Amino acid sequence: MLDSVFTFLFSYPLEFFRVGELIPQTWGSPILVGAILVVGLALIIASALRSNHDLGPIRLAGIALLQVAVLAVALIMLMQPVLEIEELRPQDNKIVVLVDNSRSMALTDDGEQSRLQAILPTLEDDLVGPLQERGYTLELQSFDGRLDSTAQLLSLSAENQSLITDQLSNALRSASNQALAGLILVSDGADNSGQVNELWYSELQSYGVPVQTLGVGREVMTEDMEISAVSLPHSTIPNASLRAEVTLQSGIERDTLLKVYDGDRILASEEVSLPGEGRKVQHSISIPTGDIGVRHLRFVLDSVEVGAPTEYNLENNELRHSLTVAQSQPRVLYIEGEPRWEYKFIRRAIEEASFLHLHGLVQTSTNKSYRQGIDSPDQLEDGFPSTRDELFNYQALIIGSQQAATFNGEQLSLIKDFVDVRGGSLLMLGGLNGLSEGGWQNTPVADILPVQLPESEPNSFRREQVRAQITEAGLRTPWVRVSAETDNQESWDLLPEIADYQLVGEARPGASVLMNVQHSSGVSPLLAYQRYGRGKTYVLASGGTWRWQMQMHSEDQSHETFWQSLLQEMISEVPQSIDFETDNNWYLDDSRIELSATIRDPGFEPSGNASVEVQVRDSSGGVQLVELSPNTANPGTYKGTAVVEEPGLIQLDMSASLGETELDPIRLFAEREDGRLEYFDTAQNSVFLQRIASETGGSYFTAENAADILDELRFSSSGITERDWLALWSMPINFLLLFGLKLSEWALRRRWGRL
């Protein structure tokens, strides 16, 4: 409506004034126009002085002003201004309409029509038809190639991968030697090429062709929910509990059930609340790893709400992950400076889970220690390991109520290196001889702990029963838990008091305090954690969590859960001397597998002269051997790429040797699948389409304003154009102004009785 009014008043659409250049004068010279102006003004002044002197100065000025305005409009019309525009010559220009017919365009937004079907009438009525009528040379393309008509689009199979980057670049490149006035991209903006970057945008700009984008599909998939990602290692240890971080989203706020299957066998199930509006949330779910082998994990979302809206896209409710459960039992060394109940009950809690091997070394008398869980009679015979290789053979170390003075300087440095260099985990417990009472504050080990140890805190160890208070950070930390199901404040409130606690200093910057104790003189950290170097350190300032076991029913698993979860966290992510991994696990529409290996010696020094190769076996039995090359920028690491075209399970066997020595091989599994990626992130990516348009000088449109693309194309900066000069003196607005001004003067004079 407004556009029509504007066009009526100014003779031409607003778009003309936006793209055109105003030339103010095409008749007469500036001197002539100036002379007319002077004469006109003189006449106005003379007339005012001669016949209107009884109006008074203000009214006289008003009349004069209106007359000056009339003079100005008349002068502008006399100068005959024009609008210079450059317009495409349709018959000489080509327009490419590139229609995305990838799989995501076969999705339905309304449960009836595919996206492609839904946009077809707009394409025909608002674009193709009018463009042809205007005489443009029109080239209609799909991701499969050139089309003769839009009707052909419906006969195309939507089997393509969404590679907008490649398709758009190809279309622009192939038309670069023609008079291409513009390209219209009809798409939902889904791109799975992984090639969208600044370099690609620069390439688009270099063609100098404006790309008009027509967005298809809804921007929020209201009824849809999706598993966007699963964070899980490629391999793990048997008979443990593994936590998977699952990223979920939903168009509307809803409750749903997250299930994890190994094939058809359900492993875990938890109810999850999704916030809606497409906001992504992370949910942590615990999975039993089971026996040695491969777990073909399927993460599945099931709606539990009655009356929940029907989902049209169920393909994105499932995500898969191949988890290798390898023969491995991480080793943990627990040393105690005195017999303690805490030691006994930690051992019992861990023994119930067989996922790690706990070696115990308890000093029982001044000259004797008791060794438990050792592999051979001579192991730990001389007490705490004194060599780097022996200590680094463990993944985690627990130091209980033990005086620091029982270690020599070399051993204390080894403990620090165990965390810093080897990447192991260290847990220090409170006790009669622990932490500050044991003199640890004066050792290098104190530097790596997550809390400061008071220099002189007399009797910092206190046998007072206190309640362990979980902090907000603790509640958010998945491995700080006392129940197998989701923990909450209530689970912790139900716990009995612990038998004792020890005062420690403040947490270091970067450390997390996960539990506190409230005592007579304030609050003190009870459980704190931080990363240090390549490893992790923990302080549990108590030797009395055993009371959780003795005070609760024998069937209760709170104490066991707490310790199993903490120990599993400690051994997780601890690097092996030989590591092997892939960049992904479930390769959707992606044939490139990036391989990387890390080789270190038993002292965890990088080995840059190893021979590393990976045998890649695809689902059809095809085998390829990929030699990994040393990465000189990061000594000890080796990289390579395998290309697997065959969908299905992929077995990757890494073998390595150092000189004559064959190193332990590592086997991983991955999976390759085509056609699924299109079903994820299915909402229209309007941001991407807008960026393409703005980077190339085009605009973004939707089905509602698709017809405006024609106006946008008319003044395209690309292609063959013709120049035109549009007269502005005859615009109706000019005559209306003249008439209005004179009418105003007449009305004022009539009111003042001076006609």
Added chain:
Amino acid sequence: MQSPSLSTTPTPDAEFSFVRLRYDQGLSSFGRRAPWRTDWPEAETHFLKGISRLSIVESANQARNVRLTDEALYDYPWLYGVDVGKWSLTEEEAQALREYLLRGGFMMVDDFHGSYEWEVFVSHLRKAFPDRPIVEIPENDPLMSVMFELDKSIQIPGIRAYYSGQTWEQDGYTPHWRGLYDDDGRLMLAINFNMDLGDAWEHADDPGYPEPMTSLAYRFAVNYVIYAMTH
């Protein structure tokens, strides 16, 4: 002799406390001194000193006593029952004993002899564990070597039997080191049958009682404590 305190058992003030089980006696021993108090208080006094001398276990100076129905029971994972051939457990006490041991508590029973007392002991223990077998502690059990290498063949006698020239009482001629194990093979109830370690501790300062017997009793005691704190 001062009677053991009947007041509420205080919370622990050391890592290890000697805790004596208080129980009601059966009809057969009616009228005698409560059997649960046998050897009190010298047995625990000497026991605690022996533990401190032979190990670095931090021990409480004062011994405690609890009933199986006391809440405080679960603050003390080590329990000593004496003269249990005369004990009598209610259903509630039996279930508490079962729960205590299954949670991880450790108990040693001592100073009962002969087939009659065995039957009394077992009949009440069966209220807690009807089916769990009572077995001879094998030679290779960690209990036998956790601190000292122990000899199971020696019968540690009560002082009266010793003064009468024998090591046995009633028809309990053969010493038995028996036990009740949990499902994971951990000893939770150590049964010193046909023996009297309590007397050996109690009379450690009696020149008439043989020192080797006291030494062996101390060593068993240390092993029981270390075992309880490590298994």
